Each structure stands twice: as C-alpha cells, then as structure tokens.
Amino acid sequence: LFWFLAKLMRKFAEKIVLKRIQEESIKQMIGNIVFAITVLIGFFIALGVLELDKALTSILAGAGVVGLAIGLALQGTLSNTVSGFILSFLPKISIGDWIESNGEVGAVTEINLRNVTIKRPDNEVTIIPNSTFIDNPFTNYSTHKRSRIIVGCGVGYESDLQQVEELTVRIIGEQFEQNGDEEVEFFYTEFGDSSINFLVRFWADSSKGKDTLSHKHKAIKTIKKHFDEADINIPFPIRTLDFGKNNLTMVSQGENDGN
Template sequence: MEDNFNINDSISGIWEKLGEWLDSLILGLPNFILAVLVFTLFVIAAKYLGKLLDRLLRFKVRQDSIREITIKIMKVVVIAIGFFVALGLLNLNTVLTSVLAGAGVVGLAIGLALQGTLNNTFSGILLSFLPELQIGDWIENNGYAGRVVEINLRSIVIKEADNNYVVIPNSQVIDAPFKNFSRTSRSRVMVDCGVAYNSDLEMVRDLTLKTISELFPPKNNEEVEFMYKEFGDSSINFVARFWTNATTNREILIARSKAIIEIKKAFDAHDINIPFPIRTLEFNNKLNIDGKTSE
C-alpha cells in the first residue's frame, strides 16, 4: 500500500493556515481595537449614567432598594447595547443573531417561570414612583390599616395599630383601591348620635354646632355640619361632621372621642336626653287571687 502521507506537506499546510489567520488578525485588528474601545466607552458611560440616575431618583424615590435595582437595570441595558455594537463592528453578525435568539428564548422561559414575581417587581417599581403612596403614610388596603414602613420590589410592609407588621404583595396594592390618610393634612370626622323624641330639635342642632365649633374651629371654607338622619326606634338620630388636623386613623379616633365627650357634657348641662333602646313587655293574661288565669 502506497503511503500518501507527507509530513512536509502537512507542516507546510499548517504554516499556510496560520499565515491566513495572521493576515486576518492583522486586517481585523483595527476593528477589534475599535470594538474594545466602544465597549469600554459604554461601560464607562453606564457607570456615570448610574450616578446621574441615582441623583435624579433621590428626589423621587425614597426607597434605597428601588433606586439600586433601577440603576442596575439601566447599567445592564447600556452595557448590553455596547456589547452588541462591538459584535457588529467585528462583523460577527451570525454570533449576534444567535445571541439575540438565545436571549429571547431564555427571557421567555424566565418570564413564564417567574410571572408572579415579575408582576410584583414591576408593581413595586410603579409604587416607588407613585406620589399617592410613600413611606410613613397611614393607609388602608386589603382589609389592613397601618403605617407604611417599607416598599421593596416584592411587597410593602405596614405597621398596624396593634404593633404588628403586615406584608402585602405589590400586585395586590396596585390592583386594589387603598385609602391614604396622610396625603391631606385635614380630615373630616363624623359623629353619630340620637336625642329623645321630646327634645327641642332646633336647640339640639344649635348647641351641637356651637360645641363642636369651639372645640374644632373650622378653617377657610370649612364648616361644621349637622343633619338629622332618621326617626329611630327610641331616638331621633343625627350626624355631625367637622374638620380637624389628622393624618392617621388614630388621630381621627381621638378627635371623634373628644367630640363625643364635649357633646355629652353640653347635653347634660341642658337636660337633653340621649336615650338608650327601650323594650316594652306586655302581659295580656291576668292572674286571679286563687292562682287561676283568666282569659
């Protein structure tokens, strides 16, 4: 069998191939250097843009965790753009297409697997920019009431009046209505009461208005309101509404308590009766002396 292998030809072919690679490297060296410079510039730009974004977010976002994740996302996006631009300068279009396709598939898989988590994350970002909800506000949401102590990328944490903490997922806060007591410095308080049927209703009205106005003086266009609501079972019921400085539910309860005490004092001083429910029992059968009942 004739041996066709020639070591000299093989070595010559290797040197020829290495020469072609060296020529390609020398020809592509300017593009390579340019790609490295462009990528480095994008990395530096991401660093300084992160600092600039941090300064801007400090005026809008009070949560450190939200600012940090937003800055990191921005940096990743800028660096990724620089990476793709560098690949384009190296004429690696095939690699670029493969990377984009792989990133799309991976992103879809991650999105489906972490659908609930991503929902809470994006909801947390929205909440961080929502002026109607800030740390320190007293809110009511999903049946819970308390002061907001933390807003992170997964949930908000509120401290209730009983000193317990409640963790509410961000998506539930976004999707459900919430009541914020702290966005306004003045709140309207309502007090319900009732007086006896033989009371002088006009005097009751004037006395209640006078008592509350002295205790909680109205400001600007505010006024103390008094309206009779209904004929109750044992009283004529009314509601009194007034304004006070209150940014929490506790302050509203304190104001209502003060109003009730002063109204009771004023009614007692003027002999106005606040009746309690009365139940009358009727016995139709009469009892004779001999112990027998008569129809």
C-alpha cells in the same frame, strides 16, 4: 468604553432621576438595571462593528427563548417587581403614610420591589404583595393634613330639634377650630325606633388613624356633657321582660335534710 459609560449612567440615574424614590433597595436595583442595559447596548454595538451579525442573531434568539422561559417561571415575582417600580414613582404613597388597603390599616414602614409593609395599630406587621396593592383600591389618610370627622347621635322625640342643632354646632365649633371655608355641618338623618338621629361633620387635623379616633372621642364626650347640662335626652334601648300573670317560684337545691 461602554463599561465606564454604564457606570456614569448608573450614577446619573441614582442621583438625578431617582430623587423621588425613598427606598434604597429600589434605587440600587434601578441603577443596576440602567448599568446592565448600557453594557448590553455596548456589547451589541461591538458585535456589529466587528461584523459578527450571525453571532448577534444567535445571541438575540437565545436571549429571547431564555427570557420567555424565565418570564413564565417568575410570573408572580415579575408582577410584584413591576408593581414595585410603579409604586416607587407614585406621589400618593410614601414611608410613614397612614393607609388602608385590603381591609388592613396602618403606617407604611417599607416599600420594596416585592411588597409593601405596614405596621398596624396593634403593633403587628402586615405584608402586602405589590401586585395586590396596585390592583386594589387603597386609601391614604396622610395625603391631606386635615380630614372631615363624622359623629352620629340621636335625641328623644320630645327634644327641641332647633335647640339641639344650635347647641351641637356651637360646642363642636368651640372645640374644633374650622379654617377658611370649613364649617361644622349638622344634619338630621332619620326617625329611629326611639330617637331622631343626626350627623355632625367637622374638620380637624388628622394624618393618622389614631387622630380620627381621638377627635371622635373628644366630640362624643363634649356632646354628652352639654346635652346632660341642657336636659337633652339621648335615648337608649330598654328591655322589658314580661313573665305573665302566674307567680314565679324559684327553686334552689341545697343540702337540706331529706333532699
């Protein structure tokens, strides 16, 4: 009876409770766990009905000792497995999301009971143990379809700062449409060694790391083009070499006669 009930419980778990889990291996594992628990409950109830209390006590004691030994031996594996269950129910990460974790950036390709696999932009694959993934902060760039892009630049001290601000806000707004309460923001940040530096912030569609780089690429080209047209100087370091008052003599060795 409990065998058939366990099968029904497993199907119920896989179809109803686990709809939110995308990874098939985790679905099957949780279904099997539900099945095993139901069978064990039925087994213990049967022992109680047959009044085999002593046998039941011995089995439970033995199971406790065995369970403790297995738990100590597989501590790391069990930690990853439990973390895998937690990840399965997290609404903040799913297959295909672009994430950053422990210094690794890429698209999530697999979430199983032991690890999270991400594919980096260089096409290499990084495997992160679930316990490490859970215990450390991670950033999911795919949570929202639009992200704020930040681009920094600097202009010469002779520049008209009001003109620079108005021009930058206008050209960025023309290139990147701002929705609703979104807007292009401009802030001067510091007096640099050779420039007055600023940040421009704007919103753009971005669910992958490549999108952010593409938007920055486009914004930098746009700013440079319009600054050149408006004769706005973007300073760059110049190195001057001072060799003193003495004349320099360059001596070359060749195949001259007598050398």
